[in-house]
Amino acid sequence: MTDTPAPIRLVLVDDHRMFRSGVRAELDEISAGRLEIVGEAGTVDAAVAVIHEHRPDVVLLDVHLPGGNGRGGSDVIAGCAGVTTASGAPVRFLALSVSDAAEDVIAVIRAGARGYVTKTISGPELGGAIVRVADGDAVFSPRLAGFVLDAFGAAAGEIAEVDEELDRLSAREREVMRLIARGYQYKEVAKELFISIKTVETHVSSVLRKLQLSSRHELTAWASARRLL
Structure with a gap:
């Protein structure tokens, strides 16, 4: 169920x-x-x-x-x-x-x-x-x-930059990114997306690497600054 x-x-x-x-x-x-x-x-x-x-x-x-x-x-x-x-x-x-x-x-x-x-x-x-x-x-x-x-004006360039960064992520990585940035724990993300905790860990590592970030705290700040939460 x-x-x-x-x-x-x-x-x-x-x-x-x-x-x-x-x-x-x-x-x-x-x-x-x-x-x-x-x-x-x-x-x-x-x-x-x-x-x-x-x-x-x-x-x-x-x-x-x-x-x-x-x-x-x-x-x-x-x-x-x-x-x-x-x-x-x-x-x-x-x-x-x-x-x-x-x-x-x-x-x-x-x-x-x-x-x-x-x-x-x-x-x-x-x-x-x-x-x-x-x-x-x-x-x-x-x-x-x-x-x-x-x-x-300049914001158009910012939008393009955000889109370019998001384009590096797969659809599933974007889902994981948003949940992690909102404060979900790995087990909560796994439950929400019907995937294993190990798969969540793999996606998080991939997201951090692609966005050149080092922690979930940096990821939260990145997403918040771009109003993606």
């Missing part, structure tokens, strides 16, 4: 109650228990309170919200600085908005969102985006990624 992974805990933030209800229904239908909506909010202040209370893995966040200092979703992210999940990982934000304006995309990404998708996205695509953000990836609707790369 295998353990079922814990669901990804979500908070929905949008000032239209009917839209939140629609998103909730769609995600409940397609997630097969993989996603759990633990709270909702329709204003900046309510969102900050709900996020502090529930400490979700991912916040699905509209960029235009009443309240706060008039910066909408950016105010929510600022108000939740330092909030972590029960496992100690940072709460991650995925913007979901009708707007595809460059200024909206850039503002919320500068504030700290891990991705930005528009409300034309399908239910299965949104579910996939949430899972990827929970895993530490950055996710953008196709035409919006260019805004981010253009706006951040």
Whole structure:
């Protein structure tokens, strides 16, 4: 008998109650228990309170919200600085908005969102985006990624550098790397990925060698600096 992974805990933030209800229904239908909506909010202040209370893995966040200092979703992210999940990982934000304006995309990404998708996205695509953000990836609707790369200039080079480093790792090594960097013990990684402890040790040695690091502490610092946790 295998353990079922814990669901990804979500908070929905949008000032239209009917839209939140629609998103909730769609995600409940397609997630097969993989996603759990633990709270909702329709204003900046309510969102900050709900996020502090529930400490979700991912916040699905509209960029235009009443309240706060008039910066909408950016105010929510600022108000939740330092909030972590029960496992100690940072709460991650995925913007979901009708707007595809460059200024909206850039503002919320500068504030700290891990991705930005528009409300034309399908239910299965949104579910996939949430899972990827929970895993530490950055996710953008196709035409919006260019805004981010253009706006951040030097950051584009940093993104390319991170991608190049990650490309050295196999898919399994990336999974092991993220879990080790999050503080999992070898036996916990083995259980999570259904592999032996010896295989975990082999992957960790390979990751450290490929990234030219000498310890799991350096690996954690490396992953944290690149926002991969």
